[in-house]
Amino acid sequence: TFTAPVSGDYKLEVWGAAGGRGGRKSTSHGPLGGYAIGYTILENSTSLYIYVGGKGEDAQDIAYTSTYIPLGGKGGYNGGGDGGNAPLNGYGAWFGYVRGGGGGGGATHIANIDKGILSNYSDFRNNILLVAGGGGGLTDSFHFSDMESSGGGESGGNGGFNQFYAGGTQDTGYAFGQGANALNEPTGNMDGVGEGDGGGGGGWYGGYACEVSKYANNGNGGGGSGHINTTLITNGYMQNGVREGNGYAIITWQQLP
DSSP, rough: OOOOOOSSEEEEEEEOOHHHHOOOSSSSSSOEEEEEEEEEEETTEEEEEOOOOOOOOOOEEEEEESSSOOOOOOOOOTOOOOOOOOSSSHHHHHTTTTEOOOOOOOEEEESSSSSOOOOOOTTTTGGEEEEEEOOOOOOGGOOOOOTTTOOOOOOOOOSSSSSGGGOOSOOOOOOOOOOOOOOOOOOOOOSOOOBBOOOOSSSSSSSOOOOOGGGGGSOOOOOOEEOOOOTTOOEEEEEEEOOOOSSSEEEEESSSO
């Protein structure tokens, strides 16, 4: 909770959290969280409520055995979807490895009433000042580019080749405030992947993650979208793919005493 110590103009900045890395962790980080900035007038003693997104967990990367399932990473706090588990056997097992998917990063938001995490504001959307989306989780880290699956922004970055990996937008996504949990690859899968998909990032609308087995194709989770409430915020701006690790928030008073 932030309580304004004086009346005046305040700058609000939020960063969403990054998604988790997938198996074969060849990258130094998962898809980056988004950024949003804007300005608002607060009266003395007015309170704002800040919920900071958590980084999606990295997937476990375990040598193949017949008794252990390489687990996908859990989604980050405030809307990140869980990464999918890898199969006990299948194509990847032939090569001595199977891989889980990374969890999606959580969104960071600021609101003028306290309803908790972002998904609880579905009926109170006008009370949210701004949101920065979380990055989607990775699957096979060799296929990651900086903007792929990144947090939003007007729209989160897409994580794969079709709508099952799409990022959230201003109007649609997996769910308001929540990224999708990724597919667990079925035991005996022979489609050439041998791994779980990445989870969707949290956001105004969370990113998708593939939940339909026949469409699974080494997909990263889609990033969550950001949002700016233009009724409460002036000079707003959003950017994709900025924040590594957990989310962040800064509130800055704009006047000198």
